[in-house]
Amino acid sequence: MIDLTQLPIKEKIARSKIQMMWFAIMSLIMMFAGLTSAYIISSSRRDWVEVNLPSEFFYSTGVILLSSLTLFLAKKSLKSNNISGASLFTSITFLLGSVFVAMQFIAFGSLTDAGIFFTGKGSSVAGSFIYIMVMAHLAHIVAGLIALTVITFKAVTKKYSKQEMLGFELGAIFWHFVDVLWIFLLLFLVFAKDIF
Numbered sequence: 001m002i003d004l005t006q007l008p009i010k011e012k013i014a015r016s017k018i019q020m021m022w023f024a025i026m027s028l029i030m031m032f033a034g035l036t037s038a039y040i041i042s043s044s045r046r047d048w049v050e051v052n053l054p055s056e057f058f059y060s061t062g063v064i065l066l067s068s069l070t071l072f073l074a075k076k077s078l079k080s081n082n083i084s085g086a087s088l089f090t091s092i093t094f095l096l097g098s099v100f101v102a103m104q105f106i107a108f109g110s111l112t113d114a115g116i117f118f119t120g121k122g123s124s125v126a127g128s129f130i131y132i133m134v135m136a137h138l139a140h141i142v143a144g145l146i147a148l149t150v151i152t153f154k155a156v157t158k159k160y161s162k163q164e165m166l167g168f169e170l171g172a173i174f175w176h177f178v179d180v181l182w183i184f185l186l187l188f189l190v191f192a193k194d195i196f
Helices: 009-042 055-079 083-113 125-156 166-195
Strands: none
Touching (some): 055 125, 083 125
């Protein structure tokens, strides 16, 4: 067991911030667990109508996976004090995240073209759940894009180094989490009807 009283104050602060990030992530996991549980329970309703997911959801998965790779490369660049490489890869990650968001809205358009709406005429319980889960995820993607903006700015202005990268690590933890969360949600929506 590590004796925290023996750690330098800077390291204590870093550990506290990382721990707070994990607490925030756990609360988000609980929120999405609640949504997916409600989806499962609601799928037994008589008025439940299965919804085919638009192809843009699948294509956007490749985009978000690629964004995790570029952020990994940014961190690797930062650890080797390659600040220009870190700046480039964080910028690419931001761009890919933005493309992901655009693809999600295109997917919403595909849903409405198929007559599946969030509320009102043409809405269904299953369709509404898809909109809610994807929009909740998008809200966190937008938070991740804000973090990426800060990370990119700090990388470009050389605020990060091999020894000073806490802010980068916090942003990366969150971004990788929203990536994994999207993959979970997509797999859940694809396979829930067969499992439950």
